[in-house]
Amino acid sequence: MKQWLKNIRKGYGKKLVSIHAWNAWIVVILAVSGLMLVGGFWRELLGIGRVWLKWLHIVVGIAMLAPVVYYLLLAGKHWKQIRNRPWQRANTIVVLALLVGWLLSGVVLWQFKLAGPRWSNAALLVHDLLTWVGLPYIIYHSITRTRWLKDPARRAVKATTVVAEGRNIVNPTDAPNENTTPAAVVSTESIRTIKESPLHQTEKPQPVYTRRAFIRSAVGVGLAVTLGPTFISWVGRNLKLDNSIDSMLENDPNHMVPLPQALPASSPPVGGGAEGHFRVYTVTPIPSFSNANWSFRIDGLVERAQVWNWEQFVKLARTVQVSDFHCVTGWSVYKNTWEGISLKQLLTQAGVKPEAHSVKFYSGDGVYTDAITMDQAQMEDIMVAVMHDGKPIPADLGGPLRLVIPQMYAYKSVKWLNRIELIDSEHIGYWEERGYDKDAWLTGASQARS
Numbered sequence: 001m002k003q004w005l006k007n008i009r010k011g012y013g014k015k016l017v018s019i020h021a022w023n024a025w026i027v028v029i030l031a032v033s034g035l036m037l038v039g040g041f042w043r044e045l046l047g048i049g050r051v052w053l054k055w056l057h058i059v060v061g062i063a064m065l066a067p068v069v070y071y072l073l074l075a076g077k078h079w080k081q082i083r084n085r086p087w088q089r090a091n092t093i094v095v096l097a098l099l100v101g102w103l104l105s106g107v108v109l110w111q112f113k114l115a116g117p118r119w120s121n122a123a124l125l126v127h128d129l130l131t132w133v134g135l136p137y138i139i140y141h142s143i144t145r146t147r148w149l150k151d152p153a154r155r156a157v158k159a160t161t162v163v164a165e166g167r168n169i170v171n172p173t174d175a176p177n178e179n180t181t182p183a184a185v186v187s188t189e190s191i192r193t194i195k196e197s198p199l200h201q202t203e204k205p206q207p208v209y210t211r212r213a214f215i216r217s218a219v220g221v222g223l224a225v226t227l228g229p230t231f232i233s234w235v236g237r238n239l240k241l242d243n244s245i246d247s248m249l250e251n252d253p254n255h256m257v258p259l260p261q262a263l264p265a266s267s268p269p270v271g272g273g274a275e276g277h278f279r280v281y282t283v284t285p286i287p288s289f290s291n292a293n294w295s296f297r298i299d300g301l302v303e304r305a306q307v308w309n310w311e312q313f314v315k316l317a318r319t320v321q322v323s324d325f326h327c328v329t330g331w332s333v334y335k336n337t338w339e340g341i342s343l344k345q346l347l348t349q350a351g352v353k354p355e356a357h358s359v360k361f362y363s364g365d366g367v368y369t370d371a372i373t374m375d376q377a378q379m380e381d382i383m384v385a386v387m388h389d390g391k392p393i394p395a396d397l398g399g400p401l402r403l404v405i406p407q408m409y410a411y412k413s414v415k416w417l418n419r420i421e422l423i424d425s426e427h428i429g430y431w432e433e434r435g436y437d438k439d440a441w442l443t444g445a446s447q448a449r450s
Contacts, residue, residue, distance in 0.1 A: 303351025
């Protein structure tokens with residue numbers, strides 16, 4: 001084992017250069033693919049290619065384990081070399097912590113169905129935090145440290161000569177070469193050669209601000225300018241600085257009158273108030289509605305087609321339910337108090353024809369659709385919701401009307417719902433066309449029906 005480690009560590013200076021280079025490429029690939037996965041523009045443009053991009057992100061993330069393990073094999077020797085450099089030691093610890101944190105949280109997100117919503121929710125927060133804080137740092141480190149390590153003087157043996165009892169002795173320090181002994185007797189000619197080598201020539205005066213320092217500063221400033229605003233936005237969304245329901249309602253582009261009046265069970269919310277934060281994902285720009293351009297209908301294979309304007313719809317009798325809300329990307333919001341009308345009640349009122357196979361839902365954005373089977377539509381907790389925690393649903397969260405299917409992932413809960421159609425065949429929804437599961441059941445869902 002010792003001999004094997006000794007062989008692995010030979011020429012470890014060059015190996016450190018390779019590790020930094022590989023880390024830089026891995027982090028860049030993960031950063032680009034990760035940002036594309038969460039970006040609405042890219043989700044729409046890539047289509048089913050987003051599924052392959054997701055798997056690329058996962059595979060490259062797992063591959064990050066290789067340079068980490070490789071470094072750990074060299075760590076003992078590297079740690080000795082930087083024993084008098086506390087800043088380098090601290091930097092090494094920070095980089096390793098970032099890489100391991102990304103890897104572990106990424107694995108939880110990859111296996112979110114096994115991990116469960118609470119673990120995956122925490123893992124997503126950690127993964128994002130490490131990304132926005134660690135990404136600029138680790139790219140900066142990889143670029144500048146690779147340039148630093150390529151300087152032979154940084155990796156070579158530093159030797160000084162002394163004279164003891166008439167003998168010429170070379171005393172190496174910080175030597176990464178395993179074959180160098182602690183002390184060696186050399187000839188006067190060898191000493192002259194060492195003294196004349198570039199390592200022992202008097203260093204030339206350096207400018208106050210070197211080219212290398214300029215490159216490091218430029219990289220740092222570039223990363224700060226590029227990623228800083230996005231990080232500030234992420235902090236705002238996740239630390240309740242700008243993503244409360246109240247703040248969304250204050251800037252709500254919808255203008256629906258009259259506002260729905262909350263039932264006693266909604267105000268205060270019987271669920272105690274939602275726990276967690278909604279992340280706003282959309283495949284189109286967020287639409288806006290008013291009484292003039294909004295209507296809601298149920299048609300298709302029904303006995304009595306139904307059409308409501310806003311004034312009529314808010315007069316319908318509503319019920320209240322408490323349920324959790326889970327996104328397939330790994331985050332959740334717990335104990336939501338929704339107020340609205342059950343889908344089952346609306347279908348009963350319209351009258352379902354025997355040949356109806358599926359219930360198709362249309363979004364007011366004109367693009368998004370999804371569907372469930374008639375059997376699934378009998379679940380008691382599927383709701384056409386008009387209020388959340390006793391307040392109107394803002395446009396950012398799919399208002400004025402959205403579908404809520406608590407036992408399925410949220411891509412089934414169509415936002416800006418304005419039409420329900422009963423059809424005689426299967427319908428493949430927007431994200432199902434792009435590789436998502438047709439049945440979006442949560443792990444452990446009871447799939448309870450009447």
